Amino acid sequence: MTICRKLAIVCTFVLFAVLSAAVSVYAHDVRVIVNEEEVLFTKQPPVIIDGRTLVPAREVFEALGFVSHWNSQTGRAILLNDEYTIVITIGRMAFTTNGTSHLLEIPAQVIGGSTMIPLRAILESIGYHLRWDNVTRTVIISSTPLRAPMVALTFDDGPSLHTERILDVLEHYNARATFFMLGYRVERHRNTVIRAANMGNEIAGHTWTHSHLTRLSAAEIWETIESTSAIIMNVTGNPPPRFYRPPFGLTNNTVRYVSTQMGYSIVNWDLDTLDWRYRNADTIYRTIMDEITDGSVILLHDIHLTTAMAIERVVPSLIAQGFRLVTLSELMDYFYGELEPGRIYGRVYDDDLPHE
Numbered sequence: 559m560t561i562c563r564k565l566a567i568v569c570t571f572v573l574f575a576v577l578s579a580a581v582s583v584y585a586h587d588v589r590v591i592v593n594e595e596e597v598l599f600t601k602q603p604p605v606i607i608d609g610r611t612l613v614p615a616r617e618v619f620e621a622l623g624f625v626s627h628w629n630s631q632t633g634r635a636i637l638l639n640d641e642y643t644i645v646i647t648i649g650r651m652a653f654t655t656n657g658t659s660h661l662l663e664i665p666a667q668v669i670g671g672s673t674m675i676p677l678r679a680i681l682e683s684i685g686y687h688l689r690w691d692n693v694t695r696t697v698i699i700s701s702t703p704l705r706a707p708m709v710a711l712t713f714d715d716g717p718s719l720h721t722e723r724i725l726d727v728l729e730h731y732n733a734r735a736t737f738f739m740l741g742y743r744v745e746r747h748r749n750t751v752i753r754a755a756n757m758g759n760e761i762a763g764h765t766w767t768h769s770h771l772t773r774l775s776a777a778e779i780w781e782t783i784e785s786t787s788a789i790i791m792n793v794t795g796n797p798p799p800r801f802y803r804p805p806f807g808l809t810n811n812t813v814r815y816v817s818t819q820m821g822y823s824i825v826n827w828d829l830d831t832l833d834w835r836y837r838n839a840d841t842i843y844r845t846i847m848d849e850i851t852d853g854s855v856i857l858l859h860d861i862h863l864t865t866a867m868a869i870e871r872v873v874p875s876l877i878a879q880g881f882r883l884v885t886l887s888e889l890m891d892y893f894y895g896e897l898e899p900g901r902i903y904g905r906v907y908d909d910d911l912p913h914e
């Protein structure tokens with residue numbers, strides 16, 4: 559064998575070792591929640607291999623009430639409870655539950671002395687439900703069916719010509735959104751407002767002319783909120799929800815005081831797309847898909863064509879990932895119950911409160 563060939567073989571091995579190492583990542587930050595309680599991993603944290611999460615079998619199945627046995631001679635982990643016997647063999651692409659064989663997409667393996675298993679197929683074979691939250695990096699496991707994650711798209715500053723294009727998308731996918739409208743625009747785009755409301759979208763107020771509420775007197779704040787609610791009521795036939803969104807999300811003591819007196823809550827957002835700054839459908843799309851999580855309230859503006867273009871991709875992608883697109887009322891009702899007048903939900907930009 560020539561030096562050259564030997565070198566080539568060594569290089570191939572080194573390259574292989576580097577590539578193998580690159581796909582396996584220790585994931586100390588991955589959390590596992592079983593029936594709402596976090597599982598603690600004392601010996602070995604979860605591992606991500608080829609984009610799939612493997613977790614220590616013993617800790618997770620003990621949290622599920624199983625007893626685990628590990629036989630190093632046969633390379634088998636046996637997980638038992640009154641109902642089920644699960645047999646997982648290290649390195650095999652299949653496992654059995656009560657003798658019935660099921661396929662695995664990635665085999666179980668021993669890492670750091672722990673038997674590491676992929677969860678989804680194994681849990682589903684015993685009727686458990688599993689969800690992966692990409693933002694909080696959490697595997698959520700439940701014995702009862704998990705609620706689909708829900709998010710609220712919110713569109714401020716409209717309605718405008720571009721609102722119709724957004725409504726087309728929502729209608730096509732049977733999704734809902736919330737529109738925080740400016741009072742003076744409601745009059746100009748009556749038919750769009752009526753269409754949005756009839757489709758089951760939520761129409762809420764964003765003041766009459768996008769005022770800086772923190773620069774107004776209590777009487778002026780009251781007037782701009784009240785007149786916007788009145789025009790929404792007039793056009794849609796229904797009173798708006800008992801919340802509104804102040805322009806720029808800005809509040810202070812006076813704004814909160816007036817809101818409390820009027821019985822309104824203030825709902826801002828937690829996912830800011832900065833669509834007004836970027837005016838780029840691709841950037842808006844990627845920001846949402848990277849940051850989305852269960853309960854996200856997404857800030858968008860239906861006065862830009864690029865936002866409408868992004869929505870054409872965002873809505874089908876979110877639905878494909880299992881998200882339900884709901885109105886803000888539905889989302890807030892689930893996460894908070896009855897809203898408190900004068901309280902700020904979402905990000906706080908309050909001149910008189912300590913900032914987050």
Ligand SMILES: [Zn+2]
Pocket residue numbers: 714715764768805806
């Ligand atoms: Zn605005």
